[in-house]
Amino acid sequence: xxPAASSRVLLTADISIEGVHFDRSYMSAADIGWxxxxxxxxxxxxxxxxxxxxxxxxxxxxxxxxxxVLNVYHGIIDxxxxxxxxxxxxxxxxxxxxxxxxxxxxxxxxxxEIYRSGAREGEYLYVTGTLGGSLAxxxxxxxxxxxxxxxxxxxxxxxxxxxxxxxxxIIAQFAPTSMIDISDGLVSDLRxxxxxxxxxxxxxxxxxxxxxxxxxxxxxxxxxxLVYALASGEEYxxxxxxxxxxxxxxxxxxxxxxxxxxxxxxxxxxxxxxxGIEKELQDYGHDHFAK
Amino acid sequence: xxPAASSRVLLTADISIEGVHFDRSYMSAADIGWxxxxxxxxxxxxxxxxxxxxxxxxxxxxxxxxxxVLNVYHGIIDxxxxxxxxxxxxxxxxxxxxxxxxxxxxxxxxxxEIYRSGAREGEYLYVTGTLGGSLAxxxxxxxxxxxxxxxxxxxxxxxxxxxxxxxxxIIAQFAPTSMIDISDGLVSDLRxxxxxxxxxxxxxxxxxxxxxxxxxxxxxxxxxxLVYALASGEEYxxxxxxxxxxxxxxxxxxxxxxxxxxxxxxxxxxxxxxxGIEKELQDYGHDHFAK
Numbered sequence: 122x123x124p125a126a127s128s129r130v131l132l133t134a135d136i137s138i139e140g141v142h143f144d145r146s147y148m149s150a151a152d153i154g155w156x157x158x159x160x161x162x163x164x165x166x167x168x169x170x171x172x173x174x175x176x177x178x179x180x181x182x183x184x185x186x187x188x189x190v191l192n193v194y195h196g197i198i199d200x201x202x203x204x205x206x207x208x209x210x211x212x213x214x215x216x217x218x219x220x221x222x223x224x225x226x227x228x229x230x231x232x233x234e235i236y237r238s239g240a241r242e243g244e245y246l247y248v249t250g251t252l253g254g255s256l257a258x259x260x261x262x263x264x265x266x267x268x269x270x271x272x273x274x275x276x277x278x279x280x281x282x283x284x285x286x287x288x289x290x291i292i293a294q295f296a297p298t299s300m301i302d303i304s305d306g307l308v309s310d311l312r313x314x315x316x317x318x319x320x321x322x323x324x325x326x327x328x329x330x331x332x333x334x335x336x337x338x339x340x341x342x343x344x345x346x347l348v349y350a351l352a353s354g355e356e357y358x359x360x361x362x363x364x365x366x367x368x369x370x371x372x373x374x375x376x377x378x379x380x381x382x383x384x385x386x387x388x389x390x391x392x393x394x395x396x397g398i399e400k401e402l403q404d405y406g407h408d409h410f411a412k
Numbered sequence: 413x414x415p416a417a418s419s420r421v422l423l424t425a426d427i428s429i430e431g432v433h434f435d436r437s438y439m440s441a442a443d444i445g446w447x448x449x450x451x452x453x454x455x456x457x458x459x460x461x462x463x464x465x466x467x468x469x470x471x472x473x474x475x476x477x478x479x480x481v482l483n484v485y486h487g488i489i490d491x492x493x494x495x496x497x498x499x500x501x502x503x504x505x506x507x508x509x510x511x512x513x514x515x516x517x518x519x520x521x522x523x524x525e526i527y528r529s530g531a532r533e534g535e536y537l538y539v540t541g542t543l544g545g546s547l548a549x550x551x552x553x554x555x556x557x558x559x560x561x562x563x564x565x566x567x568x569x570x571x572x573x574x575x576x577x578x579x580x581x582i583i584a585q586f587a588p589t590s591m592i593d594i595s596d597g598l599v600s601d602l603r604x605x606x607x608x609x610x611x612x613x614x615x616x617x618x619x620x621x622x623x624x625x626x627x628x629x630x631x632x633x634x635x636x637x638l639v640y641a642l643a644s645g646e647e648y649x650x651x652x653x654x655x656x657x658x659x660x661x662x663x664x665x666x667x668x669x670x671x672x673x674x675x676x677x678x679x680x681x682x683x684x685x686x687x688g689i690e691k692e693l694q695d696y697g698h699d700h701f702a703k
Contacts, residue, residue, distance in 0.1 A: 130421070134467035134515055136503045176425035176515050212427045217509045222469050224425055224515030 129234055131227040133164040139219040147262035150189045152279040154196025156355070157221040160304065162204045163283035163357040165227035167302040169235035169292055172206045172285060174226040180216025193221065204285045233292065240299040240318035240362040246384035247295065247370070249284050249359045252307060253346060254332030256353035257339075273334055281357045287375040288359070294375070297361035306354045308402055311384075312391065314360070321387040324402065326395035328383045347395070351402075362386055420525055422518040424455040430510040438553035441480045443570040445487025447646070448512040451595065453495045454574035454648040456518035458593040460526035460583055463497045463576060465517040471507025484512065495576045524583065531590040531609035531653040537675035538586065538661070540575050540650045543598060544637060545623030547644035548630075564625055572648045578666040579650070585666070588652035597645045599693055602675075603682065605651070612678040615693065617686035621672045638686070642693075653677055 137143060137157040145153070158175065165172040177197055181190055201208055206225070258278030261271050283302075284291075291297060299318055301310050307329070315322050331346050339346035367373060370382045391402045428434060428448040436444070449466065456463040468488055472481055492499055497516070549569030552562050574593070575582075582588060590609055592601050598620070606613050620641050630637035658664060661673045682693045 130465075130517070132465060132467055132501060132515075132517055134469050134502050134513070136469035136471060136505050136511070136513055138471050138505050138507045138511070140508065141506045174421075174423060176423055178425050178427035178513050178515075180427060180429050180511060210423060211425050212513075214427050214429050215432045216429045216511070217431065218507065220427070220429070220471060220507070220511055220513070222425075222427055222503075222511070222513035224423075224467050224469075226421070226423055226517065 127231045128228040129231050131165050131168050131170040131229055131234070132224065133161055133227070134222070134224040135160045135164065136220065136222040145219070148279060150192035151196035151199070153219070154193040154221065155200045155280055157223055158197045158200035159281055159283045159357055160355075161223045161225040162200065162206060162285050163302040163304070165225055166283055166285040166288045167235070167300050167359060168227070168229065169233050169288060169297070169300065170227035170229035172204050172225050172227045174209045175201055175206055176224045177208050177211035178220075178222040179211070179213050180218070180220030180222075181213065182216060182219060185219065193219075197221070197223070204283065235292075235297050235300040235361075236317075237299055237301050237314050238317040240314050240320050240386050242320055242386055242388045244298055244362040244364055244386045245366050245382055246311070246322060246324070246386060247361050247363060248303075248307070248330065248381055248383050249287065249291075249375075249378050250356070251330040251332045251379065252303070252356055252358065253335045253349035253353045254278070255281060255355045256349050257332070257335060271334070271338070273332065274338070277332060278355070281355060283357050284359045284378065287378055290375040291359065291361065291380070295361065295363040295365055297363050300359055300361040303356040303358045303360055304354055306352045307360065308351045309354070310360055314362070315391060318386075321390040322384055323387055323390065323399070324384040324393040325382070326393045328381055330379060330381045330383075418522045419519040420522050422456055422459050422461040422520060422525070423515065424452055424518070425513070425515040426451045426455065427511065427513040436510075439570060441483035442487035442490070444510075445484040445512065446491045446571055448514055449488045449491035450572055450574045450648055452514045452516040453491065453497060453576050454593040454595070456516055457574055457576040457579045458526070458591050458650060459518070459520065460524050460579060460588070460591065461518035461520035463495050463516050463518040465500045466492055466497055467515045468499050468502035469511075469513040470502070470504050471509070471511030471513075472504065473507060473510060476510065484510075488512070488514070495574065526583075526588050526591040526652075527608075528590055528592050528605050529608040531605050531611050531677050533611055533677055533679045535589055535653040535655055535677045536657050536673055537602070537613060537615070537677060538652050538654060539594070539598070539621065539672055539674050540578065540582075540666075540669050541647070542621040542623045542670065543594070543647055543649060544626045544640035544644045545569070546572060546646045547640050548623070548626060562625070562629070564623065565629070568623060569646070572646060574648050575650045575669065578669055581666040582650065582652065582671075586652065586654040586656055588654050591650055591652040594647040594649045594651055595645055597643045598651065599642045600645070601651055605653070606682060609677075612681040613675055614678055614681065614690070615675040615684040616673070617684045619672055619674045621670055621674075
């Protein structure tokens with residue numbers, strides 16, 4: 122294909138391997154395909170780009186039924202179509218475990234690329250959507266407790282949405298100085314931005330948007346919902362910094378997706394303010410959830 | 413990066429999996445990396461393009477030593493550097509078997525793309541380099557017979573060259589109507605061209621260039637060297653069709669690589685002429701070598 126004039130090429134790749142990134146026992150073939158593609162689409166979105174063409178390489182164990190492989194592929198195609206992305210090629214091979222390796226080509230206008238390294242002291246930190254649902258879903262699916270009251274958590278874990286459809290609105294309204302998608306978890310991914318930008322950050326704990334139902338779920342578990350929201354990975358929400366301060370973000374939605382101001386960048390440190398008390402953020406890291 | 417004006421984007425992906433595409437017992441880590449990248453570079457070259465940027469995703473078994481992984485990566489980088497291609501990203505994961513998944517971005521000038529589907533009746537068939545060495549090397553390596561007299565075969569199997577460095581000369585001199593790289597074997601890859609172009613072909617058996625030492629090797633095995641040359645895969649030589657007939661190609665070299673006229677496209681059929689006798693080509697297919 123021919124790239125648009127004055128466009129910049131963006132490339133990303135993501136590999137998903139059975140037993141490492143997904144488990145067939147609680148993810149359907151189509152879910153597995155969907156999430157593999159969403160991870161790539163989200164990466165391009167986080168760079169401020171439009172995903173356009175995908176290459177899909179599959180490694181298939183000998184005992185896999187053809188219908189299963191087709192369903193993985195359907196999930197991939199569904200996620201791609203949702204972002205107007207075409208699968209234009211790839212490769213296929215036998216393998217010992219199911220492997221899905223996707224490379225995605227995207228474009229952005231010259232000068233519109235957004236990196237992780239652009240955050241500066243004093244800028245505001247925003248996040249799209251609500252957090253914590255994917256981790257709650259994973260926890261429930263692993264434990265085998267599957268009932269309808271938790272449907273939203275399963276949906277978040279199995280069929281996450283990428284935010285490619287609101288990236289241009291975010292760029293227009295916020296002119297982000299840095300952006301990342303939440304794939305490892307808010308605390309981990311914010312740390313990536315801080316490290317690459319050479320700054321610190323302070324999160325406003327009471328402002329972090331929680332997945333619907335998460336407070337009740339965490340309460341039954343005897344935990345704070347915040348620990349889920351801070352650690353939950355594979356959310357594919359966008360975390361970005363901006364010079365623009367929107368004090369009242371409670372009612373700010375872009376295409377039905379809430380945008381919330383959840384912190385501020387500092388010259389150093391890595392903290393969270395909860396109920397007026399500031400604490401070190403490492404106490405809320407991923408290790409609390411290591412199994 | 414910014415694509416050149418009036419360029420066309422080419423994308424290719426190739427996945428290599430331990431136990432399917434390679435065996436650590438007779439391939440070094442660097443060889444495995446080298447071949448994985450060469451397969452992709454060769455694909456872009458066969459489309460008439462220049463390989464530019466690569467994404468490398470690795471799946472690494474838990475018991476793999478760090479030095480081993482670094483050596484795989486060195487092989488990948490060496491092959492990429494040789495073609496002035498930059499590895500610009502990728503992904504890494506745990507895996508049960510070693511997985512190397514590479515996606516490659518290349519460019520060609522608008523109108524210069526070459527497809528497999530462009531061959532027409534009456535056109536001439538050309539091949540670069542010499543054939544058969546990779547299969548002889550594989551046979552020897554599998555049998556454990558490794559001695560210096562067979563060095564060229566090992567080199568062909570472990571460190572094949574892609575022909576990216578002469579593609580532009582081929583385009584300038586031959587204006588190829590179709591092109592493919594020999595990854596499955598001359599007979600199989602020519603069949604791909606015939607099927608996609610809707611034509612037949614007749615190979616000139618006595619003109620097919622044989623890897624140095626292949627006649628002596630095949631003779632010791634009691635076989636014709638031609639069966640190696642026809643079936644040997646992973647050669648990464650270029651096979652192309654052209655309206656141009658160069659009767660004397662014995663002395664034609666591009667950058668020290670021989671170019672030979674080895675057949676002609678027909679409206680149908682799939683044959684080979686050996687010592688003046690025309691035979692069906694299927695008798696020389698890959699199955700003769702199935703283990």
